[in-house]
Amino acid sequence: MSKLYLVPTPIGNLDDMTFRAITVLKEVDLILAEDTRTSGKLLKHFDIATHMQSHHMHNEHKMTDRIVQRIKSGETVALISDAGTPAISDPGFLLTRACLENNIDVECLPGATAFVPALVNSGMPNDKFVFEGFLPVKKGRQTRLKLLAEETRTMIFYESPHKLVKTLGHFAEYFGAGRQVSVSRELTKMFEETIRGTATEVLGHYTHKPPKGEIVIVVAGKTK
Numbered sequence: 001m002s003k004l005y006l007v008p009t010p011i012g013n014l015d016d017m018t019f020r021a022i023t024v025l026k027e028v029d030l031i032l033a034e035d036t037r038t039s040g041k042l043l044k045h046f047d048i049a050t051h052m053q054s055h056h057m058h059n060e061h062k063m064t065d066r067i068v069q070r071i072k073s074g075e076t077v078a079l080i081s082d083a084g085t086p087a088i089s090d091p092g093f094l095l096t097r098a099c100l101e102n103n104i105d106v107e108c109l110p111g112a113t114a115f116v117p118a119l120v121n122s123g124m125p126n127d128k129f130v131f132e133g134f135l136p137v138k139k140g141r142q143t144r145l146k147l148l149a150e151e152t153r154t155m156i157f158y159e160s161p162h163k164l165v166k167t168l169g170h171f172a173e174y175f176g177a178g179r180q181v182s183v184s185r186e187l188t189k190m191f192e193e194t195i196r197g198t199a200t201e202v203l204g205h206y207t208h209k210p211p212k213g214e215i216v217i218v219v220a221g222k223t224k
């Protein structure tokens with residue numbers, strides 16, 4: 001039966017790949033990968049020989065209709081990103097929406113995603129939270145920060161290592177120096193670490209120790 005599968009891949013530790021994900025990737029007709037070089041290593045590790053094609057933010061608009069037609073013709077397709085669950089700050093939403101609009105069955109497998117372990121081990125309330133992903137780089141950043149300063153739920157952000165200090169400085173400025181912050185870096189990898197403290201304390205840590213790797217920031221909501 002033709003279908004689109006959204007398949008999570010490990011965010012670092014290959015042992016986090018599920019048996020079901022491996023089975024699906026071996027059985028589909030085509031794998032859409034954000035970066036075929038990165039995913040090629042993963043597929044080789046698990047002895048997956050399925051044909052692979054690039055599908056990323058720069059070509060997903062022009063490719064979507066073509067992929068939809070292939071699935072409607074009877075093919076099964078799996079979408080993977082470089083790491084984690086597709087469509088979470090990665091390509092996937094456009095193709096998923098197009099498939100649903102064309103009455104194509106879409107199935108998302110459970111699996112790795114970076115923000116869940118970062119949220120849980122932050123020690124902050126996780127009964128209600130808001131996932132913000134990456135903040136606007138320039139236009140709209142100040143407006144977004146002013147709005148989020150009033151957010152009472154725990155907030156989750158993704159950030160690149162070379163922008164972390166700047167972003168932590170903005171959190172201290174807009175949310176207050178004493179707002180609680182947790183920065184998780186290199187989750188599931190050899191040098192995984194989580195630094196917790198006030199915005200000022202965490203900013204001071206990374207000012208003196210420039211970070212490397214993938215980063216998730218968890219920020220406490222405003223207390224009522």
